[in-house]
Amino acid sequence: MKTSVRKAGGGYVTTRAQYKAAKKYDHAQFDGFCSTIYTEGVKDGRASVQGADLTDIMAAIKAVKGIGEKRLAQIEAAVAVLFEPGNGGA
Numbered sequence: 576m577k578t579s580v581r582k583a584g585g586g587y588v589t590t591r592a593q594y595k596a597a598k599k600y601d602h603a604q605f606d607g608f609c610s611t612i613y614t615e616g617v618k619d620g621r622a623s624v625q626g627a628d629l630t631d632i633m634a635a636i637k638a639v640k641g642i643g644e645k646r647l648a649q650i651e652a653a654v655a656v657l658f659e660p661g662n663g664g665a
Contacts, residue, residue, distance in 0.1 A: 587612060629658050
C-alpha cells in the first residue's frame with residue numbers, strides 16, 4: 576500500500592484516487608494508512624515547536640523565589656529523565 580499525502584496550506588489533502596482506494600481498504604490497510612498520516616502529523620508537530628534545552632528550563636526554575644540548591648538539584652534529576660532518548664524527550 577503506497578500512501579502519498581501532499582501538504583496544501585499546512586494541512587494534508589488526499590487526492591481523489593487516494594480517497595477511492597481508502598474506501599476499499601481492509602482493516603490492516605486502513606490502519607496502515609491512518610498510522611502514516613498520524614506519524615507525519617507528529618513529525619510536523621515536533622518540527623513546529625521550538626525546543627527547550629535542559630539548561631534553559633533549569634535557569635527558569637532557579638529564578639523562582641523559594642527554590643534552593645537542594646530542591647533545584649532534585650528537580651533537575653527528575654526533569655533530566657525526560658530529556659533522555661526513548662522517554663519522549665530530545
